Amino acid sequence: xxxxxxxxxxxxxxxxxxxxxxxxxxxxxxxxxxxxxxxxxxxxxxxxxxxxxxxxxxxxxxxxxxxxxxxxxxxxxxxxxxxxxxxxxxxxxxxxxxxxxxxxxxxxxxxxxxxxxxxxxxxxxxxxxxxxxxxxxxxxxxxx
Numbered sequence: 001x002x003x004x005x006x007x008x009x010x011x012x013x014x015x016x017x018x019x020x021x022x023x024x025x026x027x028x029x030x031x032x033x034x035x036x037x038x039x040x041x042x043x044x045x046x047x048x049x050x051x052x053x054x055x056x057x058x059x060x061x062x063x064x065x066x067x068x069x070x071x072x073x074x075x076x077x078x079x080x081x082x083x084x085x086x087x088x089x090x091x092x093x094x095x096x097x098x099x100x101x102x103x104x105x106x107x108x109x110x111x112x113x114x115x116x117x118x119x120x121x122x123x124x125x126x127x128x129x130x131x132x133x134x135x136x137x138x139x140x141x142x143x144x
Contacts, residue, residue: 004047004055005127007093007119008074013039014119016127017050022134025127027120040080047086055086058093058126091130093122 005025007014013031018024031042047053057078062068067075082088 001054002050002052003127003131004043004050004052005058005091005123005130006043006055006077007058007123007126008077009033009119010070010073012119013043013077014121014123015046016120016123017052018127018131022131025124025131027117027124030117030119036077036080039077040084043081044084044086053085053087054089055081056089056091056127056130057081058123059090060093089130091126091133093126 001022002020003018003022005016005018007016011033013033015028015031016025017028019026028046031039033039034042043055047055055078057074059067059074060070078088078090
C-alpha cells in the first residue's frame with residue numbers, strides 16, 4: 001500500500017507518493033486547481049492508479065498555530081476526499097514550501113524550473129514528515 005501526499009494551494013495541488021515500504025516520499029506532479037469536484041475526481045484517479053486509500057493533506061497554520069482562512073479552504077478539499085471514501089490525515093505544512101524552495105535553490109535550478117516543481121516537492125516534504133512521525137522511536141543500544 002502507498003500513501004498520497006498533497007500540498008493544496010489556491011491555484012495548484014502538489015502531489016507526492018510514498019514508496020511501498022512507507023519509508024520515502026517522492027514528488028510526482030503538480031495539478032492545476034479546477035474546482036473541488038474536479039479536483040476530487042483527479043485525486044481519486046491517482047489513488048486508483050497507485051492503489052492508495054490514505055491521503056496526507058498539508059494543513060497550513062498561521063503564526064500563532066491556529067487554523068486560518070487557508071486551512072479552512074484546504075479542509076473543504078479534505079472533507080470532499082473523505083466523502084469520496086478516502087482516509088484523510090492532516091499534517092502541519094508549516095514551512096514546507098520554504099524547505100522545498102531551499103532544496104531547489106541548493107540544486108541551482110532556474111527560477112522557472114523551481115516554480116514548476118516546488119509544489120510537488122512541498123507535497124513530498126509534507127508526506128515525508130507524516131511518514132517519519134508514524135515510525136516508532138528507535139532507541140540506540142546505549143539508551144536501552
